Amino acid sequence: MKTNGVLTLSPFKGKVKLKRTLNRIIDPSGAVIGGISAYNIYDLNGAKIAGLSRVEKTPSGDVRRYEGYRSFVVKDGLLMLENGGVLGRVVAKKERSAFVPVAVILTALMAAILVIMAVLGFPEPIPVSGEERPVLTVKTDGEQWGANQDLSVFTGKLYPGKSGDYAFEIENPTEFELEYTLTLTDENDWGGRSPLEYRLRMNNVYIGETNGWIAMADSRNTIAFDDIHFTPDSSHIITIEWRWPFESGNDDADTQAGQASGIYFLNVDITAAIVGQL
Helix, strand or coil: CCECCCCCCCCCCCCCCCCCCCEEEECCCCCEEEEECCCEEECCCCCEEEEEEEEEEECCEEEEEEEECCEEEEECCEEEECCCCEEEEEECCCCCCCECCCCCCECCCCCEEEEECECECCCCCCCECCECCCECEEEECCEECCCCEEECCCCCCECCCCEEEEEEEEEECCCCCEEEEEEEEEEECCCCCCCCEEEEEECCEEECCCCCCEECHHHCCEEEEEEEEECCCEEEEEEEEEECCCCCCCHHHHHHHHHHCCCEEEEEEEEEEECCCC
């Protein structure tokens, strides 16, 4: 393997120590000069020499800026110095001759899969609003959800730094006080760590044990928000907030997700029971 130590600060003994998950930086002569992830730039010894400081949106695409012992810019697949001098191009590990974006991106995204459970806890055969076992009423923009419905929770591609939210309305059409539980689970087709974090808001108040973000991977891929009380004949706006943090501390997992060009699924499960009959 041909190498160039232009980025390497400490003595290089000829063996490249870059992780397999890193994209390579190739100089004009075809020599490897270092590696790059969504967040960091590494020299031939595998030492981090710069970290992502910001991403600038431009009409022609993202410009990623890395700060370290020198300031670097990644634009149009090229690694450059702040003054515009080109050092090399970014090449995916599996594609030595073609440029791919350095940003970790899920190139295909499926809508969330919704499962609505029937209301639990009604003593049979007491009728409620003309039905023995009514189902939950959940709406988005006035349209009622159905079981196993596909929803557009996410828009476009996912990548580090992207965030968003999805709002919907839950109604309690009964004469009983209900206690709701909303559970989020996810899955992907690359078999790696989930990169997203979530939190839940009812009207304008965050709910759950904490007001902070919960990493799906850290919660064993299940996040449950329970003890959500609804008074009789009432409705509330529920908002699922989501984000893929820039500095998650999981560079390798994020890079694996991006290189897999995988599909990410979110399952939303809503149940309810009469208070006092759980």
